[in-house]
Amino acid sequence: MDKTLEAIISAVPTFRATFPFDCMIAISDQEKFIFYLPGIKMKHESPIGKPIKQGDGLWEAINNKQTYTNVISKEIWGFPFKNISTPVFNEHKEIVGAFGLAYSLENQEILINAAHTIASSSQEVLASSEELLKNATILHNKMDNLREASKLMLRKIEQSNQILSFIKEVAYHTNILGLNAAIEAARAGKSGNYPIEVLYR
Template identity: 35%
Template sequence: MIAGAGEDMENLNEAEIGQLLESLKISLPLVQRLFPLDVMFALADMEKFIYYLPGTELDIRIQEGTPVPPSGGIRMALETGEMVSANIPKEIYGWPFKSSSLPIRDRNGTVAGVFTIGISLSNQETLSSAANSLAVTSEEISSTSGEIADTASDLANTVSDLKLLGQKVVEDLQQTDEILDFIRKVADNSNLLGLNAAIEAAHAAEHGRGFGIVAQEIRKMSVSSASSAKDIAGILQMIKKNIDQMDATLMDCLAQSERQAAATEEITASMQQLAASAAQIEKIARMI
């Protein structure tokens, strides 16, 4: 900035130095207000600081006239003639900041001083911390969502197995219809046989009394068998009805578990995208 103005800091007289400092005092506060971050400025010749403008919070308390430290970025810029940048941790001055020191050359190309800007990294640290927390949280949610998706998938498989089992029970119950039909036929035939035996016993009069008792018991047994078969049929019909209801419920559970699995997969994908975004935020934070 000074070299561009054609000034030779080695040959500046006291009046010119005063004019230079007055110009800095006017221009740098305006430049400072244009920065979205907290910044400070310093100007040094080969030996000492000749101007310092602290930031709003960023202030390393440099006094004008203070000697340039024998080591560090400013001294390196003076010695190498190259711009030197470094991130200064919070532990040194109480505030984290990025320091960039640009050598200033006179009209002969000789390094005559250095202009330094310090940019606060407090926002960067906050952003970086938030990005790390976001990445960790999204990773945990992604992991949990993955477990939920696996559980939902297992539940869907279990529900499907239960549905198949219910269908097998219905098939087995249908086979009992044949058994009930056989029992009904035996009951009907036994009842008819008992009726015929009772008629024959009546014809035999006194000699058929014992045979009549047997015929009577056979008819009772047939009636009881028919009644039992009817009761069993009613029970089996109720079981079939309950199984049908269970099948409908299982189908609903299966649909819900499939929707849950799909939803958790979408959540997992979103969390992975969020984690990628957090990584980009972290990358941007390091670029500030």
């Protein structure tokens, strides 16, 4: 095994201990997997000894001579993760293999789902607020109508009171006139001076 690959393999546990996300690490020479370190949740059957194939991150890094990145969906291995593979060069600038790191996107997926939920809830709150505003406007208009109706009713009541006062006054004066007439009739009867219409009855 190339010394550069050996040095990287010996440093992997230290590197993994400082990485903040659940991850798995794989290293290959130019043909096959030579090292695999599973993560806590991110793990599958060990690929050590199996050949690297086109489409694998390690193969793509070696054959394209550059870092290769891709995202694997949850449907493929049961958990979503991002894979970063980079070619490994020895002291002679020759590619001797590749180093691959795959880290979990589970937390990111949870955050994205939470963001969608919050956005959906915000839309519902906005729609409810708009409905409340609409109902508040309708209620305000109805209250204005009620105030106008109350004012009109007060005016009608005042007019009714004036009419009742007038009727009472007329009735009062009518009663006084009737009383006066009765008094005059009584006086006339005592003195024998009956009104003409009384004499002809």
